[in-house]
Amino acid sequence: MIHIHRLERYWMIAIGIVMGGFVAALVASVMIYGVRLTTPVGRVDPTHLENTDVATPGLTQDSAHAYTLRVVAQMWQFNFGVKGQMPKITLQRGSSLKIVATSKDVTHGFYVEQHNVNMMLVPGQISEMDVVFNKPGIYHIICHEYCGPGHQNMVAVIEVL
C-alpha cells in the first residue's frame, strides 16, 4: 500500500472535483445548451468564389420555414446580397436558417446575438451552421475577429417577426 500524504490526498480530491466540473460543463454545453462546432463543408480558392456554394450571396427559401443564407465576409462588410451600411434580413418566428459562409480576404468572425452561432470565417474555407429563431427580436450579426481598421463596422441584422 502506497502512503499518500494527507495534504496530497486533499489536492488530488480538489483536482478531481475541478476536472469533473469541467467535464460536466462540457457535457451540459452540448446536451443542454446545444453548443455545436462549426462544420467546415469545403475548401475553396478565396479569390475565385464564382463556382462555389457562396457564388451568389443572399437569402433563399428552401421550404415553408427553412432558409439558407449565403454570406461572403470581406473587409468590412457581410455581403449577403443586400445593399446598405447594415444589411438586414427578415424571418418569421420559428424559421430555421442554414448559414453558409466564407471570407474573401482575411479571417472574420460571425456571431449571432443570443443564438448558438459563433464562427470564424477563414479565407479558403466554407463554414456551415444551422440555427432556429424562436423569439421575435432584432439580432445583430457581429464580426468578432479583429480584421482591420473597419472592423467595428461589420454588423448586419436578422429581424425575427
Ligand code: CUA
Ligand atoms: Cu471582419 Cu472584424
